[in-house]
Amino acid sequence: MRLGKVLDILYATLLNEPYISSFNTVTCELNYPITQDLGQKNVKGTNVGQENLQGALFFALDKQDIAEAIRQGVYGVVFEGETRIIDNEIAWISVADIHASIKRFIRYLIGQSKSNVVLVSLFELYILKNIAPHLVICEANSLAQSLEFFYAYYKHSGIKDSIHCVGSQDYSTQFITKTQRIKHNVTPLLPCIFASIYALQGIDVPKFYSYQYTKILEFPHQNVQSADPISTSIKLKLMLFSFSLLESKVIYNNVLYTIGMPFIFLPFIESALALLEAMALRYSVRDSTTQENNLFEQGDNTKTSVYHLKSLQNFELFEVLKQRFSSPYASTKLKTLIFCKNPSILNIGHLEIQDFYSHHEATLIMQEILPIIKKSTYIDITLTEYFNSQAKHLQLLSLFSHQYVATAKNRTKSSEKHIKLTFAHNTHLYEILSKTPFDIAIIYGISKAEFIKLESTYNNGDSTTQSKGQQYFFE
Secondary structure: OEHHHHHHHHOOEEOOOOOOOEOOEEEOOOOOOOOOOOOOOOOOOOOOOOOOOOOEEEEOOOHHHHHHHHHOOOOEEEEEOOOOOOOOOOEEEEEOOHHHHHHHHHHHHHHHOOOEEEEOOHHHHHHHHHHOOOOEEEOOOOOOOOHHHHHHHHHHHOOOOOOOEEOOOOOOOEEOOHHHHHHOOOOOOOOEEEEOOHHHHHOOOOEEEOHHHHHHHOOOHHHHOOOOOHHHHOOOOEEEEEEOOOOEEEEEOOEEEEEOOOHHHHHHHHHHHHHHHHHHHHOOOOOOOOOOOOOOOOOOOOOOOOOOHHHHHOEOOEEEEEEEEEEOOEEEEEEEEEEEOOHHHHOOOOOOHHHHOOOHHHHHHHHHHHHHHHHOOOOOHHHHHHHHHHOOOOOEEEEEEOOOOOOHHHOOOOOOOEEEEEEOOHHHHHHHHHHOOOOEEEEEOOOHHHHHHHHHHHHHHOHHHHOOOOEEEEO
């Protein structure tokens, strides 16, 4: 993007006469190496993997980052207030309010790419990543983090014979040409970007909201007149067939699916599916060249479903690991570990009893636990109440990473049948698991993959603890 265009968009003042005249990317984050310490993984979108920020326009939310940004090769710095110009070759761009400037910049990028923003809850965003991986999904947690994503989307939307785009598992989005799409049989994309960034509400761009998103934010009716809560009018074909403690079986379009999570989270799946069905109705068009179905269309039962519900059999927000170990403190026994990387996403306090009326037993359970969940702000209240109700015969153990839960004040209290502990580091986690009796352990703050990797390193390198007789075997 040309420097002059940036100044026009931001209503900014250029304080020097730089040698550069354009930027090839935009960011507000520096490059930092990924640390291997527990809970210290970089947020997606922090330019991980790039050697530097060569050619970037850097929005300095913290002016102490400017010197490092210049060292990493930025071509321009956007800042508010006063700062010292330490490199006259790059552009120094002053704005009155840097946060307002970021909003203005993102509004321009979305508008120029002729896209609609579809706002969903963070839980739904994870579901959509799994069941509809061909959607364009912005995984950033804030407007500032989303700068690089929206700039890449804008830049490629202007390419002739361009794409539409394909969401990827990484934060960066892959863009392909129409020729490549046909060659690789990729579904064409309509101009919709799915995100869970609440600050996007305040930006004047075309928006749609999922049903659960409107429930979580408790939108008054007058606040959604400029948008369209399209999923509220869809009568779904999702039915809870049966459930166990850790799994749910649902019927969708006459097909039985196993969902790897308790039934209490099914309203999020229902809302995500309702959103996709509503979008299919809204965008019931076909590619005029290839006659392909648009990406929201479900298709009939003779075709491969666009919505990959089978992928939810193992769900990243609620990961289950069956584990057997031997130690001097307990006999060899199959245990269950549940990993919740971000427990705040699992809060269901905004749900209603009527969300579960399709199944009598589920309704009775929710009548018991939902009123308690609604009254609490503890981060673990959802799973605590669910397991306390449905696993009374089991010994429960909840473990919290101290880097995720700083104090015990924001979690529920321990009981005889449900012990709550905080682990300080990797070795401490394994010591607790080996010394504390339990049937089910809920581990907050790390993922299953992180745990297995850490466990492997621990068993291979920590001979002191291994000498105690602790061995893990994963199934």
